[in-house]
Amino acid sequence: MTSSNATHSAAHEATYEFTAPFRAPQGSPIRELFKYVGRPGMISFAGGYPSKDLFDREGLGRALEAAYRDDPIACLQYGDTAGAPRLRQSLARLMAARGVRCEADDIMVTTGSQQGFDLLLRTLIAPGDTALIEEPAYPAAIQALRLAGANIVTVRTDRDGIDVQALAAQLDAWSEANKPKLLYTVPTFANPTGATLPRVRREALVRLAAAHRIVLVEDDPYGELRFSGESVPPMLALAEQCPGARDWIVYFGSLSKIVAPGLRIGWAVAPAAIARRMIVAKQTSDLCTAPLAQETARHYLDSGSLEPHLRSIVGAYRSRCEALLNALTHFAPHDVRFAAPEGGMFVWARLAGGRDAGEILKRAIEQNVMFVPGVAFYVREPDVCSLRLSFAAPSEAEAFEGARRLASALSQG
Numbered sequence: 522m523t524s525s526n527a528t529h530s531a532a533h534e535a536t537y538e539f540t541a542p543f544r545a546p547q548g549s550p551i552r553e554l555f556k557y558v559g560r561p562g563m564i565s566f567a568g569g570y571p572s573k574d575l576f577d578r579e580g581l582g583r584a585l586e587a588a589y590r591d592d593p594i595a596c597l598q599y600g601d602t603a604g605a606p607r608l609r610q611s612l613a614r615l616m617a618a619r620g621v622r623c624e625a626d627d628i629m630v631t632t633g634s635q636q637g638f639d640l641l642l643r644t645l646i647a648p649g650d651t652a653l654i655e656e657p658a659y660p661a662a663i664q665a666l667r668l669a670g671a672n673i674v675t676v677r678t679d680r681d682g683i684d685v686q687a688l689a690a691q692l693d694a695w696s697e698a699n700k701p702k703l704l705y706t707v708p709t710f711a712n713p714t715g716a717t718l719p720r721v722r723r724e725a726l727v728r729l730a731a732a733h734r735i736v737l738v739e740d741d742p743y744g745e746l747r748f749s750g751e752s753v754p755p756m757l758a759l760a761e762q763c764p765g766a767r768d769w770i771v772y773f774g775s776l777s778k779i780v781a782p783g784l785r786i787g788w789a790v791a792p793a794a795i796a797r798r799m800i801v802a803k804q805t806s807d808l809c810t811a812p813l814a815q816e817t818a819r820h821y822l823d824s825g826s827l828e829p830h831l832r833s834i835v836g837a838y839r840s841r842c843e844a845l846l847n848a849l850t851h852f853a854p855h856d857v858r859f860a861a862p863e864g865g866m867f868v869w870a871r872l873a874g875g876r877d878a879g880e881i882l883k884r885a886i887e888q889n890v891m892f893v894p895g896v897a898f899y900v901r902e903p904d905v906c907s908l909r910l911s912f913a914a915p916s917e918a919e920a921f922e923g924a925r926r927l928a929s930a931l932s933q934g
């Protein structure tokens with residue numbers, strides 16, 4: 522930005538009457554780090570990006586060509602706001618494989634699952650309304666709640682995710698008139714902690730949401746990336762055992778982590794009354810998700826390519842995760858404590874001795890290695906010793922070298 526532009530901007534800041542959440546908005550703390558990612562030789566444990574080496578380029582190329590060849594008009598014309606009917610069918614089959622009873626009509630396609638959450642907030646949250654969120658939490662969910670003007674209340678978690686007993690006590694303290702409208706959680710391979718909520722806690726959470734009439738938001742972009750342990754059904758599937766509970770769950774799925782984020786294909790399974798309103802909100806947001814991407818995704822899913830692709834990326838993420846954890850144990854056994862995840866993309870760690878991960882990051886960047894300090898994942902009172910390491914992008918050799926550099930940054934601190 523030139524200095525005259527900067528002067529202009531300063532004048533405009535004072536001129537416009539922005540809405541309260543946009544008067545002094547904070548951008549994404551993680552996106553701020555991206556300027557270092559492209560630096561030559563940088564090893565980044567920072568992003569939640571899938572590995573660029575693991576995309577199914579040929580399979581997606583074939584799906585793109587087939588989509589255009591078979592029905593160019595479907596790719597080029599505006600489409601239904603709720604999503605392309607044939608993609609909704611394919612996604613309903615994918616949900617059935619996850620144990621969820623679901624018809625095409627129950628699926629709404631969104632431009633990434635991030636859009637789904639934003640649309641949901643537009644239908645449910647007025648400024649000042651209370652929304653619950655697990656803590657630590659996915660930063661863009663916190664950001665969306667802030668921009669919606671929500672009164673954000675955090676819910677305690679431990680190494681297995683939400684502490685449902687603590688939540689039950691928290692909920693009992695609210696009167697019906699000002700109770701929370703929703704609760705946001707990533708129950709499987711959470712971002713940032715990698716934690717997975719056990720089945721009994723899921724069942725209890727589903728019952729709690731239904732009993733208190735709170736919308737339970739199940740954000741599930743990582744659930745298929747399991748590389749160890751027993752799989753646990755989504756809460757939306759478990760809700761079948763609790764009469765009326767499905768009316769209180771909104772599920773978000775995404776192809777971003779299992780196929781490619783560039784497609785921007787996500788979906789929502791929401792109670793009809795909520796879905797109808799989210800579709801109206803989407804009409805003013807983007808009219809419809811890019812039809813070319815939807816048709817490509819549909820051909821990809823219907824070609825049977827997803828299953829072998831998943832086997833291949835899950836195997837790679839298992840090896841990368843093991844490489845990172847082994848290297849951390851080898852190079853920094855007394856400096857870094859971590860929990861080993863059973864899938865997903867993230868390792869949540871804590872620095873010993875009360876050290877501030879933000880300060881260590883500065884030295885780490887000098888050593889050409891990056892991570893995300895835990896501060897980014899808290900609403901108010903961060904645990905400054907915590908940090909998130911993503912094992913998805915670096916190769917095994919890079920994970921080893923990255924952990925060595927991290928240990929070197931720690932030894933200078």
Ligand SMILES: Cc1ncc(COP(=O)(O)O)c(C=O)c1O
Pocket residue numbers: 569632633634635636659707712740742774775776777782785786787
């Ligand atoms: C928990 C969680 N939800 C949603 C998203 C966004 O997904 P999408 O690309 O489908 O918008 C991410 C991306 O990092 C995420 O970690």
